[in-house]
Amino acid sequence: MLDTSGLNPGDYAGISAFQSFAGMVGAYVGDDGQKYVYFAHQTRGQEQDLVRDEELNQDLVYLKIEYRFSNIDENGIITTEDQARFYYSLDGEEWVKIGKGFTMSYSLDLFTGYRTALYCYSTQEPGGHADFDYYHAVKADRSEVVTTSEDE
Template identity: 35%
Template sequence: MVDKGVEKARTKLMQRQVYLKVDFDFTVDEAAFFYSYNGRDWNMFGGKLAMRYTIPHFMGYRFAIFNYATKQTGGYVDVDFFRFADRLTGTGTSADLKAYLTESEIELSGDPETVCEFGILINEVPGNESIYGIHASLVIPEELAVIGVDVHEKNLNATKVELEPKDGRYDMMIYNTGGQPLVL
């Protein structure tokens, strides 16, 4: 974390995916910064930012996520979403289950026998709850066809995968036929 050109905090990331959050408290004009590895348990990062407002040329506070190379030229930051909410959450957060594709691109070929694989990363299951199904909607270009979905048993113990073309997309449902929860 850098403030006015001075590094205020640094941490080594323990995994490739990290969640970032800023709580802006406009009642006391302060902002607090947090990071998380699962989108649920948050660690405060650096000190609080005192937001000062001046009337001569008020522009408000702007924020961004960017890559700042310190050892060699290059690098990038891949941001999957940017969300706003009207409440402060501090080191807690809502227990929403979220899923993300692990690849941003899939390379295709002209061979109709080509099999494309992609992974879905699911954040930590909230509390001690169980997941009984996963529903996804896939938008696939009309030049391509999805002929099936396989679930890797070592990652997920699902017994049933349904895939249904619907209004230019594919709806996919993964679950166990006996009603048991999925084990991730």
Template identity: 30%
Template sequence: MAHGYGTIRITELNHEFTAIGPDSLVFTGDIRGGLEGMHVYKINDFYYLYGTYGGVDGIQVTLRSKNIYGPYEQKVVLEERTPGVNFGVHQGALIETQSGEWWTMLFVDSGPFGRMPNLQPVSWVDGWPMVGLDGKAVVTYRKPNVGKEYPVKDFPRSDEFEGNTLGMQWGWNHNPNPTKWSLTEHSGYLRLKTAKVVADLLEARNTLTQRPFAHYNQAIPSVATTQIDVTKMKNGDIAGLGIFQEAYAFIAVKQVADEKQLVMVNKGDTIASISLKKANSIYLRTTASNKSRLATFEYSYDNQKFDKLGNELRMSFSLKMFTGNKFCLFNYATKEIGGYVDFDWFRVE
């Protein structure tokens, strides 16, 4: 195993992944600080350590030696400085396809939506895996040849909650409590029950999240809308739709005694609160732009006319949470558990 930050060491492991040898220093980064993210390969006569000098302006490098313990020589295989979708592309893995082509999957820090996967072709030149074409990362390119034709498919985003499993795009923010959510108790709906009494969204269990998408030129925002039935909420429950990162914001229904309120919360502060009137179902929407870094929140009683509530969230990409901003569906209790809400669908444009 290769590991380290700035200084790279090799450690021998046994089959149980327990260290059985010392941490042997094999290379000290000399371009700048932050050499990290090493992947180890044995290709032909060389051991390769494929890593990066990290940061928004990352530099992808390869170290190679005929001995796993070095000495290693170093080569920059991609240093992309062109403003745009490839600026600073770095840190990933080398891949050989079934047809013998070589590729690398890297990422780019691309604003509040977080780190975007970035696939680049690789050419072997004098025994070095050179990334992109003519020293530059490609913006558009042919697909890898994997020995078989596959139909074009889009990534899943929307979910009608009609099956017995969630779509692959979803991820729980915490390990979920499986007894407090269901797709079968109310067929065609995602039921989220309150799981424990908490202070705010950061402590809530069973918060369901997915990453938004951005067009590669970033000019088109991502718009998420959901319909939620709030009939069975208990006093103190808060349920709705949010943009989730360390600085989060949401639009939600809050049960206050016998009244339901529609609230907009930004970074923990309640910015706006209005009566939900007598409605038991409400449409909630958020529009998030990776380009402007802003997210807005709206509501509707008929899914036709939407009104804004509260202010804008200025999204940030905090390495304390190490993910981009995500859409989230949630229901949490601040006073007592036992309430639940039903999400009819979640749709992303």
């Protein structure tokens, strides 16, 4: 859960799936003080590309990344594209998918695979902060084959 009450205009905070490339879901505060929940991605050293944002009219927002490795499509064919999907919730119960997802690309410039990060940074004035509470990771159940489609 992310508490955005300490964010100032120009501040960003959230959770990211990263290696050489990154996908992120979080909140930011616009110049006018309006808060937004957003999804963005970033490629090697480039500015982040804001893909989608929606107004956020409360201080608390729940964030989630769902990793899908070695996907098997609805036809039972193994794909090579590993995916990260990003969600937010206003109440911790009903989750809203934001963005189309993020294709994770494993490269050897960093020998480890994709990792999860919490972040908070300012693009204008220092002094803002984000409070994170209830970080929860769940190990995947690999006992069954899981099929996916782009619409999930």
